[in-house]
Amino acid sequence: MATSSKFLDWFSEAKSRTTLRRMETDDNFHLIRDNYLFKQFSPDAVAFVLSHLIERRYNNNDLIFKEENPSICFFILKQGKAEIFVTPSPGVKIVYETVDPGQLFGEVSVLSSSSRTASVRALENDTVMLLMSTFDLEELCRVYPIDGLKLLRAIAGRISDYLATTTRKLRAAQAELHEIKQKLDSHDG
Amino acid sequence: MTGDQKLRNLTIAITSGIVLAVLSLSVLYEARLLIRPVLAGLLVAHILYPVVKLARQAGVPKWITIVVIFLPMVSGCVFVVSSLVPAIAEEIVAFKGSQEVVGELQPGPMAGTLPDFRFPGDRAPDGVVPEGKLVKRQPVGSDVARSNLIYIGEQIYKTLERFGLVQETETHTEMIELVTGYITEMFTDLVAWLGSVAPEGGQFLLLFFFVLIFALLDGDKFYKGLLSLIPNTYIEPGIFMLRKTIDMWGYYLRGLIVENLIMFFVSFVLLLILKIFVEVTFIMALSIALIIAVTNVVRIVGPAFGACVGVILVLASLDVSAVEDVEAARRNLMHASFGVLCIVAFVQLLDSVVILPLVMRDQVNIHPVICLLGIFLGGVIGGIVGMVLAVPFIAGAKVIYRVLTVEMKRFDMHAGAVPSYLSTDMVGVG
Numbered sequence: 001m002a003t004s005s006k007f008l009d010w011f012s013e014a015k016s017r018t019t020l021r022r023m024e025t026d027d028n029f030h031l032i033r034d035n036y037l038f039k040q041f042s043p044d045a046v047a048f049v050l051s052h053l054i055e056r057r058y059n060n061n062d063l064i065f066k067e068e069n070p071s072i073c074f075f076i077l078k079q080g081k082a083e084i085f086v087t088p089s090p091g092v093k094i095v096y097e098t099v100d101p102g103q104l105f106g107e108v109s110v111l112s113s114s115s116r117t118a119s120v121r122a123l124e125n126d127t128v129m130l131l132m133s134t135f136d137l138e139e140l141c142r143v144y145p146i147d148g149l150k151l152l153r154a155i156a157g158r159i160s161d162y163l164a165t166t167t168r169k170l171r172a173a174q175a176e177l178h179e180i181k182q183k184l185d186s187h188d189g
Numbered sequence: 190m191t192g193d194q195k196l197r198n199l200t201i202a203i204t205s206g207i208v209l210a211v212l213s214l215s216v217l218y219e220a221r222l223l224i225r226p227v228l229a230g231l232l233v234a235h236i237l238y239p240v241v242k243l244a245r246q247a248g249v250p251k252w253i254t255i256v257v258i259f260l261p262m263v264s265g266c267v268f269v270v271s272s273l274v275p276a277i278a279e280e281i282v283a284f285k286g287s288q289e290v291v292g293e294l295q296p297g298p299m300a301g302t303l304p305d306f307r308f309p310g311d312r313a314p315d316g317v318v319p320e321g322k323l324v325k326r327q328p329v330g331s332d333v334a335r336s337n338l339i340y341i342g343e344q345i346y347k348t349l350e351r352f353g354l355v356q357e358t359e360t361h362t363e364m365i366e367l368v369t370g371y372i373t374e375m376f377t378d379l380v381a382w383l384g385s386v387a388p389e390g391g392q393f394l395l396l397f398f399f400v401l402i403f404a405l406l407d408g409d410k411f412y413k414g415l416l417s418l419i420p421n422t423y424i425e426p427g428i429f430m431l432r433k434t435i436d437m438w439g440y441y442l443r444g445l446i447v448e449n450l451i452m453f454f455v456s457f458v459l460l461l462i463l464k465i466f467v468e469v470t471f472i473m474a475l476s477i478a479l480i481i482a483v484t485n486v487v488r489i490v491g492p493a494f495g496a497c498v499g500v501i502l503v504l505a506s507l508d509v510s511a512v513e514d515v516e517a518a519r520r521n522l523m524h525a526s527f528g529v530l531c532i533v534a535f536v537q538l539l540d541s542v543v544i545l546p547l548v549m550r551d552q553v554n555i556h557p558v559i560c561l562l563g564i565f566l567g568g569v570i571g572g573i574v575g576m577v578l579a580v581p582f583i584a585g586a587k588v589i590y591r592v593l594t595v596e597m598k599r600f601d602m603h604a605g606a607v608p609s610y611l612s613t614d615m616v617g618v619g
Binding site: 015044048051052054056057058062063064065069070072073131133135143 | 409413422425426429436600
């Protein structure tokens, strides 16, 4: 029993080493390996992600996705620049963030199967995106459930970071508002 | 736009549509020899690809999985061919046994005087006796040369006679000869056809296996190749549509396999039960169950064909020269044939009422008329393979239609176009 278990461990390690060696030749390996979402992934799960990525090339000003559309893919910017924005009313554009190479976006709405909360467009010619669809993500979670759990933890961590940042900003804004109010009160007095 | 312009545009659109449809159909028809094996290969690859993918994820190299998949496929083909072809060949020999050309006809007073011979112009089971030939009549009732099918025909005829539905004796002999003639002609045509399509069949198999191996090895690349055809504007709706279609179609095809596997096991068990009452060999039961399951892929037409082939197999299984009591053996054959027909009918009923609704869960419900039309059209374009592929392709088309008309409505299809309000003069806050 112990021998067979040792053999299985050895086999699994050997397989992982072979997978890693094979993956290292892939252009996108480091982009994926260094991403917060896949950092904790097993070599097999990373290989799965690499084999399911779709590469697309965009021109300057091309819309990558539009707010309120269903979320089918999440994107990793491989090359170029993109911006995330919302248009609350015609003629008004609020830019949330400018995306740099290596950054990932659209993952939260894909995982929650909700509509897009913002639009994204390319800011340069030859902007290259790596896409992974919700179908492949579901398959990943089915085939590698432990890695699926790691993915959920990473997303939860990211959302809690966002929440903490937003709360901090809100508190700072509240404090600022309070200060302004006090100044106004003292000025009136 | 004026009314005239609208009408002109509509006319142009309709004409272009018709021309395009006719062109596509002509291209499909002309290229059918190439399309059949390619489509069949892609279809089988689509069904089997999840197995290769699962094995790959478990660390098994693709080529090993492909070899493992191919072995039972090839051995299954060999098994069917080796059990079916000799049986049909024996039956043909048995049919042909009733006609024997004994010599050249010499001119003179002999013509028309010998009752045991047929003369030029006489109707023989093999057609009309040619000029200058003399054919010996085989007495009806001779056990040596007759086929088991003729025997069954006789038994049915006798039963009809008993109920007064047909006239007896002389008409009976003539009738049997006529029927024998037609069936022999049919078999001869079948053998000639098989001979003529053998090289084409070889080409088909070669291309089919080539496409199958290629698609199994590079299925991912094929999928990505399809995606690369979608413009950036529609990439998300495109992926959605493609995956939904592939998945639903995959569920349908795999459901079809599960359904036919269940049918195979049920038929096999029923044939084994039949084995208790009549003499049916184990291999025969296995072959008939396999035929029932395989022919069921072609809806409506398939089961009838399967039943015929099953009965022919049973009838052809008796070697008259090897049994002592030929009559008893043939009675057994008759009962076995009847049993096979009952099993086919029961399995069909079970399929329609229980198996199909359970396995498919009404995923792709195709109207029988559309099904028949599709099978007919498939037969015209792609022969037998076209008939087999017709229903899965109608299912695929229906899935695409459903995805396009229901699921895709959630997308704003102008998502890729930069809206006018995103022009340079907009207010930026960021």
